[in-house]
Amino acid sequence: xxxxxxxxxxxVWSAPGAGCAHKALCKPSQASAVTLIxxxxxxxxxxxxxxxxxxxxxxxxWEYDTVRDFTTVNGVKAHGxxxxxxxxxxxxxxxxxxxxxxHHGGILPGNVLLAFAPE
Numbered sequence: 001x002x003x004x005x006x007x008x009x010x011x012v013w014s015a016p017g018a019g020c021a022h023k024a025l026c027k028p029s030q031a032s033a034v035t036l037i038x039x040x041x042x043x044x045x046x047x048x049x050x051x052x053x054x055x056x057x058x059x060x061x062w063e064y065d066t067v068r069d070f071t072t073v074n075g076v077k078a079h080g081x082x083x084x085x086x087x088x089x090x091x092x093x094x095x096x097x098x099x100x101x102x103h104h105g106g107i108l109p110g111n112v113l114l115a116f117a118p119e
Contacts, residue, residue: 081110
């Protein structure tokens with residue numbers, strides 16, 4: 001991921017991708033748009049990881065692997081997967097992201113909407 005100064009076109013910072021780590025199915029590209037709030041840029045990967053990057057220097061502030069089973073409020077079996085269709089949404093101080101609903105080269109199917117709140 002890169003941050004560019006829109007006025008000058010100058011590269012402000014660059015952060016390496018998530019890499020593959022221990023994942024057997026790996027496609028760490030970040031295909032969907034990022035979501036920005038003051039101090040953080042949120043981006044999901046095709047292999048199911050959600051990251052928050054510092055808007056100051058590109059360091060990873062937080063990472064969450066969505067590729068797992070989840071207990072849902074309505075009892076439907078849910079599992080996270082690729083994230084490429086839409087960017088995370090931030091409403092009322094909460095971060096919402098879909099995981100697994102990917103039709104643009106996704107490698108991991110899933111069916112979950114996740115909601116994160118600050119601790």
